[in-house]
Amino acid sequence: MSKERIQISEALYDIMPSDYQDLVKNATYGKEDRGWKDIGNTKELIEQHSLCAGCPESMAFRYILASLPNPEDTVMVGSTGCTSLVFPMVAVHNIHSLFGNQNAIASGLKRALSVRFPGRVKDVVVLAGDGATVDIGLDMTLQAWFRQEKFTTICFDNELYANTGGQESGLMQKGFVAKMAPVGKLFDKVRLPEIARESGCHYVVNCTVSKPSLVEKVIRNAVHIAREIGPTYLQLYTPCILEIGKNSMEGLQEMRDSEKPTERFAYKEYISEPAKQLLAELAAKDKERKAAAKQLAGQA
Amino acid sequence: MAETHSVIGTKNKKGQTYTDTWKMMNEAPRTPSFYTGSEVIKEAIRRASCDVMIAYPITPQSEAAALIGELFAEGYIGDYFRGESEFAVMSQCAGAAFGGARVFTTTAGPGTMRAMENFPMWAGARLPIQMIVTCRGINSPLSIQPDTLEIAYLLNTGMLVWHAETAQDFFDWILKGYMVSEEPDVHLPLALCCDGFFVTHTKDVVNLTPADMCLPPYDPYRSPVPCMDMECPPVRMMRDPFVMKSNYISYATHASWQQEIWAAVERSRKHSIKWLNGLIDAENTDAEIMIVASGTAVSQGREAIRLLEDEGVRCGLVKVKTLRPWPEEEIREATKNAKHIFVPEFNVTGWLAKEIKATIPNHHRVHAGPHVCGGMTMPPEIIVSEIKTALGMKTFSLAGRGS
Numbered sequence: 001m002s003k004e005r006i007q008i009s010e011a012l013y014d015i016m017p018s019d020y021q022d023l024v025k026n027a028t029y030g031k032e033d034r035g036w037k038d039i040g041n042t043k044e045l046i047e048q049h050s051l052c053a054g055c056p057e058s059m060a061f062r063y064i065l066a067s068l069p070n071p072e073d074t075v076m077v078g079s080t081g082c083t084s085l086v087f088p089m090v091a092v093h094n095i096h097s098l099f100g101n102q103n104a105i106a107s108g109l110k111r112a113l114s115v116r117f118p119g120r121v122k123d124v125v126v127l128a129g130d131g132a133t134v135d136i137g138l139d140m141t142l143q144a145w146f147r148q149e150k151f152t153t154i155c156f157d158n159e160l161y162a163n164t165g166g167q168e169s170g171l172m173q174k175g176f177v178a179k180m181a182p183v184g185k186l187f188d189k190v191r192l193p194e195i196a197r198e199s200g201c202h203y204v205v206n207c208t209v210s211k212p213s214l215v216e217k218v219i220r221n222a223v224h225i226a227r228e229i230g231p232t233y234l235q236l237y238t239p240c241i242l243e244i245g246k247n248s249m250e251g252l253q254e255m256r257d258s259e260k261p262t263e264r265f266a267y268k269e270y271i272s273e274p275a276k277q278l279l280a281e282l283a284a285k286d287k288e289r290k291a292a293a294k295q296l297a298g299q300a
Numbered sequence: 301m302a303e304t305h306s307v308i309g310t311k312n313k314k315g316q317t318y319t320d321t322w323k324m325m326n327e328a329p330r331t332p333s334f335y336t337g338s339e340v341i342k343e344a345i346r347r348a349s350c351d352v353m354i355a356y357p358i359t360p361q362s363e364a365a366a367l368i369g370e371l372f373a374e375g376y377i378g379d380y381f382r383g384e385s386e387f388a389v390m391s392q393c394a395g396a397a398f399g400g401a402r403v404f405t406t407t408a409g410p411g412t413m414r415a416m417e418n419f420p421m422w423a424g425a426r427l428p429i430q431m432i433v434t435c436r437g438i439n440s441p442l443s444i445q446p447d448t449l450e451i452a453y454l455l456n457t458g459m460l461v462w463h464a465e466t467a468q469d470f471f472d473w474i475l476k477g478y479m480v481s482e483e484p485d486v487h488l489p490l491a492l493c494c495d496g497f498f499v500t501h502t503k504d505v506v507n508l509t510p511a512d513m514c515l516p517p518y519d520p521y522r523s524p525v526p527c528m529d530m531e532c533p534p535v536r537m538m539r540d541p542f543v544m545k546s547n548y549i550s551y552a553t554h555a556s557w558q559q560e561i562w563a564a565v566e567r568s569r570k571h572s573i574k575w576l577n578g579l580i581d582a583e584n585t586d587a588e589i590m591i592v593a594s595g596t597a598v599s600q601g602r603e604a605i606r607l608l609e610d611e612g613v614r615c616g617l618v619k620v621k622t623l624r625p626w627p628e629e630e631i632r633e634a635t636k637n638a639k640h641i642f643v644p645e646f647n648v649t650g651w652l653a654k655e656i657k658a659t660i661p662n663h664h665r666v667h668a669g670p671h672v673c674g675g676m677t678m679p680p681e682i683i684v685s686e687i688k689t690a691l692g693m694k695t696f697s698l699a700g701r702g703s
Contacts, residue, residue: 006533020533075399075528093528095398097421101391104383108352108395108403113529115351115378116400122529140391143384 003029003072019047023091029072032289035220036066036212045071047089051082054248056209056255057156057238061086063215064127064154068092069223074123075113077106079132081163082240083156100137102128103144106151123223124151130171131161134190138170145199148230152222155192155233158240166243173264178243193268196233202272203232208255208265218269224282225275232275237265307516312349314375316514321479324515325472325575330507337500340467341406341432342367343508344474349515351378351401356389359444360496361406361434368404386411390418390431397427400520400527402478405429408496409436409443412450416457422489423458423561426525428481428518429489430474431459434496435595435646437674445675446496448595451623452651458561460490460568461624462576463594467504469621470494475515476575484522486568488561495596495646497675569625579627582634584616589687590638592631592656594620596678597644603680604644608687615687620652628659640690641666644683648673 006024008016026043028034038044045065051058061083068074071092078087080099087094097105106126113122133141133155141153160178161167168181170190177184193206203225205218215236222232239254241247246254258265271279307318319328324347335343341364345353353372355365372380378401383389386407397403407415412433422429437443438450454461460481464470473492481490494500520527572579589608591601598619605615618634620627635641635656643653643666653668660666670686672678688695 005531073530075530077395091534093526093530093534095395095528097391097394097398097425098417101388101394101418104388104391105395105398107383108354108392108397108401109399109528110395111379111381112352112396112399112401112403116529139384140388143388147381 003027019043027091028066034066034069035216036063039063039066039212045091046086047091049086049089051086052242052248054241054251055082055238056241056251057082057158058086059251060156060209060215060236060238061090063209063212064219065090065092067216067219068123068125069220070121070123073121074125074223075109077102077109077124077126077128079128079137081129081132081161083127083129085163100132100135101140102126102132102137103149103153104140106153107144107147107149110149110151121227123227125154125223126151127154127156129162130155130157130159131169134170134192142195142199145196145201145231145233148200150226150230152226152232152234154222155235156238157235158238158243159189160240160243162240162243166240189264193233193235193270197270200231201233201270202226202230202275204235204268204270205233206235206265206268208237208259210252210255210259214267221279225278228278229272229274312514316347316512318349318516319513321475321515324509324513325476328509328513330509332505333508334503335467335506336363336503337434337467337470337494338364338367340471340506341474341500342371343506343511344471345404346371346376346511347509347514348404348475348478349402349517350376350404351518352393352396353377353380353404354389354392354396355380355382355405356384356386356407356411357382358386358408358411360436360446360500361408361432364432364434364500365406368406386415387418390415390422393429393431394418394422394425394427397422397429398425398528400518400529402482402518403427403429404432406432406434408434409438409447409450413438413453416453419454419457419459419489419491424557426487426523426564427489428478428487430477430481431489431491432474433491433493434500435493436496439674443674446498447647447673447675448493448495448645449647449649449651449673451493452647452649454491454493455623455651455655458488458565459624460486460488460565460572460622462490462492462622463620464492464494464499465595465598465619467499467506470499471506471508473576475509478515478518480568480571480575482518482522483568483571484524486564486571487524488564488568493595498596565625572622572625576621578630579620579622579625580630580634581619581621582616582630584614585618585634586637587614587616588637588639589613589615589642589691590618590635590640591615591642591644591683592618592620592635592652593644594623594652595646597646600678600680601644601683604683604687607680607684613687613691613693623652623655626655626659631656632660635660635665638665640687642683642687642690643668644678644686645669645671646673646678647671
């Protein structure tokens with residue numbers, strides 16, 4: 001879909017909601033080098049959200065939506081949880097259906113879009129919490145990867161069930177005391193990034209969302225690789241400050257503390273050989289495009 | 301975007317001509333063919349212009365699901381794959397339907413139960429998916445035998461629920477079913493049920509429409525809710541997400557949405573009457589004794605009526621074709637002269653009899669039975685015996701009890 005598709009009829013312009021007018025005038029649909037730097041300068045694809053003040057998940061949402069390489073032809077799939085409080089305010093088509101079935105929904109969706117729009121790019125991006133991805137939905141998460149479904153899976157890992165009030169989850173750290181883990185969690189944090197690699201993902205990253213430029217890079221890589229090659233997986237630490245006893249101001253520091261080299265969210269990535277080749281090609285094209293733009297600017 | 305010109309009369313990539321469905325079903329020549337129920341499902345789907353079919357093995361629908369795979373290999377279907385469980389398959393079907401595809405799947409018994417969480421979601425999301433349910437036992441100990449108990453669980457999901465008697469019903473209703481469920485004022489999923497094995501694994505003569513004619517493609521832009529393909533503006537659906545709020549607006553939103561689903565089921569009535577030639581078939585409604593049934597119990601009822609005629613007992617028959625929408629008026633009218641109404645069923649709880657009792661005046665007229673379950677067949681003789689016993693007539697024992 002191009003930006004033309006969302007134009008408003010002249011006669012109806014003044015009665016359209018202001019955020020829709022904004023979207024038409026200032027959205028970054030179709031902009032090739034869109035990214036986190038657009039935040040604040042152009043219309044963002046997320047309106048006001050109803051997450052807690054200072055919630056790192058809200059930062060992650062902004063960075064991800066600013067970084068999607070092709071939002072005008074991207075459909076997102078969510079699941080039940082805090083993310084489902086945000087998606088209704090997101091200006092790309094998104095689906096919420098049940099809890100934990102997000103990768104099954106995305107499998108059907110991607111295939112339908114491929115049947116209906118042959119030769120056109122239609123990206124599918126799943127964004128769900130750790131309960132949905134690793135516990136109740138693990139079967140469907142893995143099976144989509146085994147089948148090499150061509151979409152990106154993003155897990156907002158806050159290491160517990162936040163929306164239901166802080167219960168133990170599979171991605172919780174061992175020993176953490178939480179609801180339903182009254183004497184501390186008895187087993188290790190599930191190693192989904194490694195499992196993702198073994199399950200056939202072509203690009204796997206484990207990191208926090210403390211650095212918007214990093215989020216931009218991994219989102220662009222993940223979406224491009226999923227489009228051309230096969231499944232990709234991002235596990236992003238978005239701590240629930242409420243449930244780990246932090247204040248609104250402390251989310252960023254919590255992420256910085258957790259990404260130190262010895263910590264559990266130290267940057268880790270895996271890129272398959274075909275994906276490495278694709279990224280190299282994309283980088284070369286990008287360089288060419290920038291050089292051409294520079295030359296054009298020089299001539300002018 | 302939406303098709304601005306008709307494709308009727310043009311050919312698809314397999315050389316089939318997109319044909320007006322009414323003409324295809326009612327005017328095109330029919331060829332009698334001797335097929336199993338599973339093969340009939342395949343032949344219907346060959347003509348259905350399906351975009352996506354998702355399969356999972358479970359007896360007794362596995363053969364049909366695999367045969368449709370052959371159609372995919374031949375190029376008749378856009379995409380086809382085996383999912384990992386019925387829960388996943390029904391979600392994959394939902395994803396494909398959200399993306400604007402005409403979707404088909406098949407399931408049975410425990411699979412239907414495993415997938416159950418998806419069905420109210422399908423209806424709530426207004427996804428016109430068609431699901432064949434080849435009924436089988438859901439009880440423990442494990443059973444693969446026919447038993448229609450699972451239909452009872454589908455009745456309150458917001459799906460359309462039809463119950464086919466024969467393979468011919470199946471062939472016609474698969475194709476007609478899409479026409480009803482894809483109407484903009486309906487746009488709901490359809491559970492097209494049959495009694496497993498009795499219909500799927502037996503051969504019957506079925507009159508098929510020409511193989512070179514197929515349904516017009518599904519147009520997702522006639523949907524009452526936006527298709528999730530980013531081809532129409534991404535309107536923010538809610539300013540304040542009502543999902544987990546406890547306030548008046550939230551309650552009112554959910555209440556009106558649920559009412560709308562059931563209003564859509566009601567609106568399917570007129571389309572179902574048109575395509576199925578009525579929600580019920582009724583014979584001899586002036587008789588004092590009526591059999592009301594759905595599925596293969598209708599066939600057995602018909603045989604029982606023939607046996608009773610030989611003994612001078614006159615009995616009428618109502619074949620219930622659609623369970624949702626429920627043919628309340630039709631059943632009232634057809635049973636108004638009846639003093640005794642018998643409801644033979646292939647399940648232990650007698651859900652159809654309960655529905656009928658809740659529908660008609662003087663419901664003491666309803667004799668809930670006979671029932672068979674767990675895969676037992678229903679010989680017409682036990683229907684005859686049930687009726688004669690109720691009328692105080694002498695009956696012969698059907699099976700000795702060793703006494």
